[in-house]
Amino acid sequence: MNYKEHKSEPFWWGMFSQGGVIAALLIPIHIFLCGLAVPLGLIDPELLSYERITALLQNPLVKVYLCVLLIFPLYHAAHRIRFTLAEIGLHSLAKVLPVLCYGGALLGTAVVLYILWVLF
Amino acid sequence: MMLDSETTKTYTRPISKAWWLRDRGYFNRRYFMFLLRELTSVFVALYVVLFIYELFLLTKGQEAHAAFQESLRSGPFIVFFLIALLFALYHSWTWLGLTTKMQAAGRGLVKIGTKTLPPIFVALGSYGAWLVATCVIAYLFLTL
Amino acid sequence: MSDLRTIKITVLRYRPEEEDEPTEQTYEVEFRDDWVVLDALNHIKDHIDGTLSFRWSCRMGVCGSCGMMVNGEPKLTCAAMLRDYYPNEVRVEPLVNFPIVRDLVTDMTDFMDKLKAVKPWIIREEEKPVSEGEYLQTPDQLKDYKQFSQCINCMLCYAACPVYGLEHDFVGPAAIALGHRYNLDSRDEGNQQRQHIIASKEGIWECTYVGECSVVCPKHVDPAEAIQQTKVATTTNRLKSLVMPWGNKK
Ligand code: SF4
Numbered sequence: 001m002n003y004k005e006h007k008s009e010p011f012w013w014g015m016f017s018q019g020g021v022i023a024a025l026l027i028p029i030h031i032f033l034c035g036l037a038v039p040l041g042l043i044d045p046e047l048l049s050y051e052r053i054t055a056l057l058q059n060p061l062v063k064v065y066l067c068v069l070l071i072f073p074l075y076h077a078a079h080r081i082r083f084t085l086a087e088i089g090l091h092s093l094a095k096v097l098p099v100l101c102y103g104g105a106l107l108g109t110a111v112v113l114y115i116l117w118v119l120f
Numbered sequence: 121m122m123l124d125s126e127t128t129k130t131y132t133r134p135i136s137k138a139w140w141l142r143d144r145g146y147f148n149r150r151y152f153m154f155l156l157r158e159l160t161s162v163f164v165a166l167y168v169v170l171f172i173y174e175l176f177l178l179t180k181g182q183e184a185h186a187a188f189q190e191s192l193r194s195g196p197f198i199v200f201f202l203i204a205l206l207f208a209l210y211h212s213w214t215w216l217g218l219t220t221k222m223q224a225a226g227r228g229l230v231k232i233g234t235k236t237l238p239p240i241f242v243a244l245g246s247y248g249a250w251l252v253a254t255c256v257i258a259y260l261f262l263t264l
Numbered sequence: 265m266s267d268l269r270t271i272k273i274t275v276l277r278y279r280p281e282e283e284d285e286p287t288e289q290t291y292e293v294e295f296r297d298d299w300v301v302l303d304a305l306n307h308i309k310d311h312i313d314g315t316l317s318f319r320w321s322c323r324m325g326v327c328g329s330c331g332m333m334v335n336g337e338p339k340l341t342c343a344a345m346l347r348d349y350y351p352n353e354v355r356v357e358p359l360v361n362f363p364i365v366r367d368l369v370t371d372m373t374d375f376m377d378k379l380k381a382v383k384p385w386i387i388r389e390e391e392k393p394v395s396e397g398e399y400l401q402t403p404d405q406l407k408d409y410k411q412f413s414q415c416i417n418c419m420l421c422y423a424a425c426p427v428y429g430l431e432h433d434f435v436g437p438a439a440i441a442l443g444h445r446y447n448l449d450s451r452d453e454g455n456q457q458r459q460h461i462i463a464s465k466e467g468i469w470e471c472t473y474v475g476e477c478s479v480v481c482p483k484h485v486d487p488a489e490a491i492q493q494t495k496v497a498t499t500t501n502r503l504k505s506l507v508m509p510w511g512n513k514k
């Protein structure tokens with residue numbers, strides 16, 4: 001067997017673990033507030049009104065925060081989905097899965113940046 | 121024993137495709153929990169994609185946004201968010217616990233001078249960070 | 265407590281000259297309270313069926329040669345008490361993920377090759393002459409790697425690892441943990457010589473942290489954490505070398 005150091009895996013793994021930290025720290029409270037608390041009427045629905053959100057999005061800090069919140073977890077998920085699919089039966093696709101999964105994350109990154117910095 | 125694989129007739133029992141349910145005749149709960157842990161990422165991804173879609177709708181104007189907010193009140197969405205929240209919490213729990221485990225092995229990750237920082241501090245730090253982040257975001261969301 | 269009890273032991277047998285696939289055979293063994301699974305196998309071999317093949321040596325958890333699947337879990341059979349299974353029957357099978365040579369004996373060539381490839385010994389850029397004395401080490405420096413040096417090469421972790429089961433090129437838990445052990449040793453300078461295998465596609469990057477290796481390890485080596493620590497270190501080093509290409513790469 002001829003082994004050689006892999007140069008790009010550290011990059012993807014680094015993104016995966018950054019995303020893992022961000023998802024661990026931030027995603028639960030977001031799901032709770034926007035997905036459960038507001039729709040169930042536990043807190044004022046005006047908190048997610050069009051006026052309030054668009055006003056918040058004028059703040060560049062909010063945009064940067066959303067970039068971090070949305071982009072890194074995409075790489076986290078892409079990495080895990082890549083390996084899990086191979087582990088539960090798609091082992092023969094092990095070469096294509098990284099392209100599909102990380103490609104999806106890259107596409108998602110472009111969409112987030114486009115919406116936040118071009119459309120708004 | 122080292123042997124000549126050309127001349128020795130060996131037999132390898134193949135691992136099953138559903139090894140996380142049954143691996144060569146046995147169910148291993150930890151394999152199953154591993155798969156659940158990896159599955160959390162699917163819910164993280166779905167939530168993020170939904171979030172991005174919401175942002176996109178905002179650029180379409182007030183009407184589109186209001187209609188979507190209304191549909192989020194429907195049963196299926198509530199159920200989805202409930203499940204997603206459970207998975208997201210399981211991710212937080214396992215991920216933050218992992219740093220503590222890494223700190224506890226060998227030289228760990230964080231050293232102060234020549235000593236490895238006791239893992240309990242890493243545990244307090246990572247779960248503490250979760251609590252702080254959660255409170256700060258909730259506070260900002262409610263007051264900004 | 266009555267001294268002798270009878271337990272059913274089902275063994276997976278494979279006799280390559282007679283059969284193409286393993287078959288099962290059940291024995292009834294009278295055992296004493298302090299017997300381990302290995303004692304029962306020796307009893308079978310001595311008194312019931314001399315054709316049964318298995319490996320063992322020390323009978324005290326140091327040689328690492330008696331690893332088998334006991335009721336589906338990789339175990340050192342010299343450390344698995346029969347009374348913990350009684351009154352249920354015990355199923356003994358060869359370690360999974362390895363080719364079976366005969367009965368409970370597996371072929372460990374693959375592991376041996378990988379072990380050798382990580383160079384598990386102290387590497388110096390230049391050896392100093394004996395007259396200059398030993399390479400000294402502080403207790404704190406010893407602590408850095410001591411846990412990872414406890415490995416007895418029993419290969420239970422490979423049998424526990426589904427990633428290895430699916431991809432036999434995976435360098436695997438014990439070999440990586442041993443490479444890590446020497447990388448962490450203050451007397452060692454061989455980091456660079458191990459990096460090509462440890463940080464290869466088949467090395468740390470194949471691992472998805474199922475974590476079962478660390479659960480089954482009889483010596484608490486914790487190979488899963490060794491692999492994670494190596495991922496963190498390799499990633500930060502790579503980042504450093506990108507941000508500061510002039511920095512020294514140790
Ligand atoms: S790491 Fe543990 S389980 Fe693996 S070979 Fe070494 S002692 Fe056995």
Ligand code: FES
Pocket residue numbers: 320321322323324325326327328329330331340341342343
């Ligand atoms: S016989 Fe040596 S470890 Fe069990």
